[in-house]
Amino acid sequence: MKRVLSKFIITSSLIAGCSVLSLAYAADAAKPDLQKGEQLYLNGNVSKGVLACVTCHGEAGNSTLEANPNLAAQPFEYLVKQLNDFRPKKEGEPAARLAAGGAPAVMASIVANMTTEEMRDVAFYLSQQPLDPEKAATATNLDTLERGQQIWRGGLPERGVAACAACHAPNGAGIPGQYPRLSGQFPSYIAEQLRLFRSGDRNNQVMMHDISDRMNDADIDAVADYAAGLR
Numbered sequence: 001m002k003r004v005l006s007k008f009i010i011t012s013s014l015i016a017g018c019s020v021l022s023l024a025y026a027a028d029a030a031k032p033d034l035q036k037g038e039q040l041y042l043n044g045n046v047s048k049g050v051l052a053c054v055t056c057h058g059e060a061g062n063s064t065l066e067a068n069p070n071l072a073a074q075p076f077e078y079l080v081k082q083l084n085d086f087r088p089k090k091e092g093e094p095a096a097r098l099a100a101g102g103a104p105a106v107m108a109s110i111v112a113n114m115t116t117e118e119m120r121d122v123a124f125y126l127s128q129q130p131l132d133p134e135k136a137a138t139a140t141n142l143d144t145l146e147r148g149q150q151i152w153r154g155g156l157p158e159r160g161v162a163a164c165a166a167c168h169a170p171n172g173a174g175i176p177g178q179y180p181r182l183s184g185q186f187p188s189y190i191a192e193q194l195r196l197f198r199s200g201d202r203n204n205q206v207m208m209h210d211i212s213d214r215m216n217d218a219d220i221d222a223v224a225d226y227a228a229g230l231r
Helices: 002-029 034-043 078-083 106-111 116-125 142-154 188-198 206-212 217-228
Strands: none
Touching: 034 116, 078 106, 078 116, 078 217, 142 217, 188 217
16 A cells, blocks of 8 residues: 555656646746847848838837837837737737728738747847937927826826826836837827727727727827827
8 A cells, every 4th residue: 555655656746747847848938039039120031021120110129210119118018919919810800900991000911920939039129128218209299298298197087088197107118018118109109009099990909999089189199299208
């Protein structure tokens, strides 16, 4: 009986040990690779039709083109989610992120052939890059500064619009894993995304649809400009 019990304990220990090793290996394998992310960002993958991200988003994610957002210092989890949302979850269904009028987003063709690992690698690389103060966008419209500040700090209570600072942080840095950095982002890009949320063409955050749906164009432009200037 004792021998049987001993064998059972030894076998159970071996199985448990293997399970722990398997879990450790899986966890290690799931870690994003900074170097691979940098290489993909700089060079793309021509054989798969994946363009080099630097072409549009600038050195280390610091874009100089208003049509292409700054991606440096964005939360890793947020970037991974957005990359996945540019392609349909199921065949025949629209992607969660579309361009105006329901057209495919520019990013759709780029992410189409990317693997989950590649998305995680490039997202991790970008999350580790600092926002370049020399290239970061800033507020430019003094006439809407007060209105933008009001919406950012206090929202529009009469219309059920929450303060932007509650989710994106008072300084616009965002909340890692949940909400993007908006400070230093191009005002025109922020405003465009709010309008896409409002129209439903960007359909990957219900809360943002509800918020933008209660804002008019003047509200959107004012808070977008104010957010860009936060630091």
